[in-house]
Amino acid sequence: MRHRFLSLPFVALCGLTPVVLGNLLHWSVWLWGFMSVVTASGSLLLVMTLQGGGRVPAASYESEAGQPEPPAAPTEQPYQETRVIDAALPSAVDGYDFLFSATVWWRPVLDHTGRSDGASPALAVSAVVSRALEIVRREQPGRASFARFFLEGELSVPLPDRSGRVMALAADATLALAPADRERLRKLSDLRKDEEIWEYERQHERNKRRYLGDDVLQSAGSAVVWWLARHENEIEKAVDMIGPLAQIAAAANDEEVPELFRHLLVPTASARSGVTDGGHLWNDPGPGVGPFDREAEVGAADRLVLLLAAVGVKPDMDEYTVLVNRVVMSLEMAELYEAADEIRRTLLPTPDQGDGAAREQTEDEDES
Numbered sequence: 001m002r003h004r005f006l007s008l009p010f011v012a013l014c015g016l017t018p019v020v021l022g023n024l025l026h027w028s029v030w031l032w033g034f035m036s037v038v039t040a041s042g043s044l045l046l047v048m049t050l051q052g053g054g055r056v057p058a059a060s061y062e063s064e065a066g067q068p069e070p071p072a073a074p075t076e077q078p079y080q081e082t083r084v085i086d087a088a089l090p091s092a093v094d095g096y097d098f099l100f101s102a103t104v105w106w107r108p109v110l111d112h113t114g115r116s117d118g119a120s121p122a123l124a125v126s127a128v129v130s131r132a133l134e135i136v137r138r139e140q141p142g143r144a145s146f147a148r149f150f151l152e153g154e155l156s157v158p159l160p161d162r163s164g165r166v167m168a169l170a171a172d173a174t175l176a177l178a179p180a181d182r183e184r185l186r187k188l189s190d191l192r193k194d195e196e197i198w199e200y201e202r203q204h205e206r207n208k209r210r211y212l213g214d215d216v217l218q219s220a221g222s223a224v225v226w227w228l229a230r231h232e233n234e235i236e237k238a239v240d241m242i243g244p245l246a247q248i249a250a251a252a253n254d255e256e257v258p259e260l261f262r263h264l265l266v267p268t269a270s271a272r273s274g275v276t277d278g279g280h281l282w283n284d285p286g287p288g289v290g291p292f293d294r295e296a297e298v299g300a301a302d303r304l305v306l307l308l309a310a311v312g313v314k315p316d317m318d319e320y321t322v323l324v325n326r327v328v329m330s331l332e333m334a335e336l337y338e339a340a341d342e343i344r345r346t347l348l349p350t351p352d353q354g355d356g357a358a359r360e361q362t363e364d365e366d367e368s
Contacts, residue, residue, distance in 0.1 A: 010043060010047065012040075014039045014040055014042070014043035016036070017036075017039060018035035018036040018038075018039055019033075019036050021035075022035070077107050077108060078107065079105040079106065079107045080105070080106055080107060080120075080121070081103060081104070081105055082103075082104045082106065082121045082124060082125060083101075083102075083103060083104065084100065084101055084102050084103075084104055084125055084128065084129060084170075085101050086099045086100070086101055087099070087100045087101070087129055087132075088100075089129075089132060089133050089136050089137070089175075090133075090137055091136060091137070091139055091140065091141045092137065092138055092139055092140050092141075093140065093141050096141035096177065096181050096185075097177075097178075097181075098136050098139075098141075098144060098147070098175050098176070098177065099175070099176050099177065099178065100129070100132050100136070100151075100173070100174070100175055101173070101174045102128065102132075102155065102170040102171065102172060102173040102174070103170065103171050103172045104121075104124050104125055104128050104168055104169075104170050105124075105158075105168070105169050105170070105171065106120060106121065106123075106124030106166045106167060106168040106169075107166065107167055108120060108165065108166055108167075109160060109164060109165055109166060109167060120165065120166050123161045123163065123165055123166045123168075124161065124166050124168035125168075126161065127159070127160075127161035127162070127166070127168045128155060128168050128169070128170045130162075131154065131155060131159070132151055132155060132170075132173075135147070135150065135151055135154055136151065136175065141177055141181065141185060142185055142189070144175050144176055144177055145175075147175055148173060148174060148175040148176075151173050151175055152170075152171075152173045155169060155170035155171075155173055156169055156170070156171065157169060212252070213252055217248060217249045217252040217253070218249070218253070219249055220242070220245060220246035220249045220250070220257075220258065220261055222249070223245040223246070223248060223249045224238065224241070224242055224245050227241055227245060242261060242264050243261060243264030243265050246258065246261035246264065246265070247265060299342055299346075300339040300342050300343055301342050301343045301345075301346035301347055304324070304327060304343055304347065305347065308320060308323065308324075321348070324343065324347050324348055325348070327340075327343060328340045328343055328344050328348070331343070
């Protein structure tokens with residue numbers, strides 16, 4: 001600090017010297033001003049050079065004083081690598097183990113650097129596997145892919161083992177199930193989904209049966225109202241459906257058809273087949289049953305019987321079988337196979353019946 005105060009007058013003296021000489025020698029103002037600036041700048045540069053060269057570094061003073069140097073900080077050792085391959089880790093379900101693999105990076109802790117590192121890789125692997133076990137033991141076997149990402153994030157943080165001798169972390173972690181376990185889980189999943197669908201279908205069927213039995217088919221009237229609600233513009237057809245709906249409602253409740261609706265009943269198939277045996281289906285329906293409405297919904301065979309009866313062709317006539325066969329052939333040529341099959345089954349005799357009739361005719365001829 002003292003040297004700094006002494007140098008200031010020296011610089012000022014050097015700057016004022018050209019001014020004094022310029023006044024005494026009658027120099028121009030520009031000349032002695034320029035010389036004053038040059039001398040002041042030169043003296044200042046000289047002073048700064050002398051002060052900088054005379055300094056002594058602080059480290060030199062400390063070393064000269066005999067103070068000890070601070071000890072150098074110990075350097076950490078680099079990470080070393082080892083592998084974990086297919087370590088079995090239990091999942092949340094007994095019998096289904098995860099297969100864990102990863103690359104383990106480890107290094108000794110600074111306080112234990114001098115010790116033998118023969119057991120260090122095993123300590124690092126044990127630490128990583130223990131951490132992975134705590135994570136996946138609560139995971140379901142089917143969530144292996146999700147658990148793997150969670151596992152990678154948790155194991156990427158370096159932590160010491162239980163003894164505190166090594167720092168370990170894991171990278172490239174994989175978590176999977178054995179192929180046989182994956183196949184079992186897939187089958188169980190498919191069966192569970194199929195069972196859920198079957199249960200929903202069964203519940204839907206129960207609801208439908210309850211709706212039909214307890215509401216729609218509770219009586220003939222409720223059945224007619226239900227049919228009419230679904231066919232609002234078919235009033236005339238609703239009248240024709242009263243008889244069939246009354247039969248269905250009575251069958252659903254294990255009851256007989258009420259007397260009020262018996263005259264509207266549709267004859268059964270066995271009653272219609274009585275026509276081929278010489279019965280009187282259309283003219284005499286039987287006691288307690290009213291005449292059948294010909295405009296009601298009937299099959300193709302019944303309508304053909306009505307047509308043949310209207311023209312006077314009876315079942316015991318040869319023309320009856322000929323006409324029925326021709327109608328069946330015509331329907332088959334027109335590709336109306338359903339109607340042709342119905343007429344053949346209902347009105348034409350089966351081969352067994354034909355053989356029986358032929359035998360009866362032969363026996364009659366022999367007796368005569």
